[in-house]
Amino acid sequence: MNSFRKYSLSIVLFCTAVLCAPNRAWSQAPDIGLPNAPSPSGSSRPGDAASEREVSWKSLPKDFLHDQKGIWLFPLQLAKGHYWLPTLTVVGGTAGLIYSDPHTMPYFRKHAGNLDDLNDTFDTQITTAETIAIPATLMFAGYMRHDQYQVGTALLAGEAYADSAIVDLAVKAISRRKRPTDVPPGGAFNDTFFAGGKSPFKGSAFPSGHAAGAFSVATVIASRYHNHRWVPWVMYGVAGAISFSRVTSSAHFPSDVFLGAALGYTVARFEVLKPR
Numbered sequence: 115m116n117s118f119r120k121y122s123l124s125i126v127l128f129c130t131a132v133l134c135a136p137n138r139a140w141s142q143a144p145d146i147g148l149p150n151a152p153s154p155s156g157s158s159r160p161g162d163a164a165s166e167r168e169v170s171w172k173s174l175p176k177d178f179l180h181d182q183k184g185i186w187l188f189p190l191q192l193a194k195g196h197y198w199l200p201t202l203t204v205v206g207g208t209a210g211l212i213y214s215d216p217h218t219m220p221y222f223r224k225h226a227g228n229l230d231d232l233n234d235t236f237d238t239q240i241t242t243a244e245t246i247a248i249p250a251t252l253m254f255a256g257y258m259r260h261d262q263y264q265v266g267t268a269l270l271a272g273e274a275y276a277d278s279a280i281v282d283l284a285v286k287a288i289s290r291r292k293r294p295t296d297v298p299p300g301g302a303f304n305d306t307f308f309a310g311g312k313s314p315f316k317g318s319a320f321p322s323g324h325a326a327g328a329f330s331v332a333t334v335i336a337s338r339y340h341n342h343r344w345v346p347w348v349m350y351g352v353a354g355a356i357s358f359s360r361v362t363s364s365a366h367f368p369s370d371v372f373l374g375a376a377l378g379y380t381v382a383r384f385e386v387l388k389p390r
Contacts, residue, residue, distance in 0.1 A: 164337035164387040169269045173390075181277045181385050204376045211369035216303040219294050222362055241356045245275070245327050248335070248352075267338045274330035274382035281377060282326045286318035293319040294364040306367070322366045325374030326381075328353035333382035353378075 169177060191197055249271035256264030292310035296317070297303055310317050332353035336346035357375050360366040366374075 164334075164340070164383075166389045167266075167270065167387050168390070169266050169273065171269070174269060174273060177390065178273055178276060180390070181273065181381070182280065184385050185277065185281060185381065200380070204373070204380075207376075208369050208373045211367070211372050215306075215367040215369055218368055219297075219303045219364070223294065223299075223364055241324050241328070241359065244352070245324070245331055245356065248331055248349075249275070252335070263338075267335060270338070270386055271331045271334040274334050274378070274386040275327050277386060278326040278330040278378045278381045279323060281381065282321055282323045282374065285321055285373075286323075289320040290318050291320035291367075291370070293317065294367060303367075319366050320370045320373070321377055322357065322360050322370040322374030324360050325353075325357040325366075325371045326378040328356040329375045329378030330382040330386075331378075333379050334386065337383065337387055 188197075192201060249268040252271070253265055253268035256262070256266075256268060290308050290310055292306040294303065296310050297306070307320070310319070329350075332349035336349045339345040353375070357371045360371050361368055
């Protein structure tokens with residue numbers, strides 16, 4: 115584990131060095147580094163809401179309250195006939211996975227020993243640190259390079275993370291679902307809702323906060339830098355690995371992770387990144 119922590123630290127330092135490289139170096143390798151800002155000549159599509167969204171430290175509290183209002187009043191949009199298809203897709207997918215959870219979790223528990231390296235790589239503390247380190251590194255690099263677009267991207271990623279965390283904790287407090295680790299060896303994975311999680315801050319599994327946080331951050335960065343094809347692949351790849359590790363480590367059921375990922379994506383893409 116100590117060797118991996120050193121490896122993780124080296125990766126973060128490497129990313130920081132790349133992001134903070136002088137503009138001259140960036141201009142010599144435009145397909146590797148993140149741009150200072152979307153170019154009007156075509157690096158971002160005209161009317162791209164994700165690229166147009168502006169934020170600052172001063173506007174952040176007001177923006178956060180605006181987001182929360184939109185999130186919690188979302189049922190009114192459904193009442194008006196909007197967003198039914200994506201909503202039914204998420205609800206249907208979550209319901210289907212909840213039904214299959216008692217059948218899939220025994221497999222992951224049985225083969226947990228084969229995934230020790232993965233689980234050690236993506237344990238709870240490391241994945242939390244990695245998710246937070248990404249926007250923190252972007253912000254540091256943005257200030258070093260005097261790149262306001264990059265600083266704004268980091269602020270938006272933090273805003274999305276906080277927005278998804280509030281919703282995640284609220285659902286956890288209601289669902290109070292047992293974690294797979296709460297089920298004794300040989301026990302059944304049925305009747306897990308309203309049976310665990312004495313508080314939303316400890317124990318409740320539904321949905322996965324790690325998946326929500328990882329996908330909220332990934333969606334902001336992938337959307338803001340979609341013109342660099344490698345960015346969405348890397349960001350969603352990392353978010354997917356973090357989310358999958360929550361199942362292999364028996365910290366969450368597949369349905370917890372699916373809903374958490376959907377929550378992080380939708381909050382970031384359709385609320386945080388809307389132009390103001």
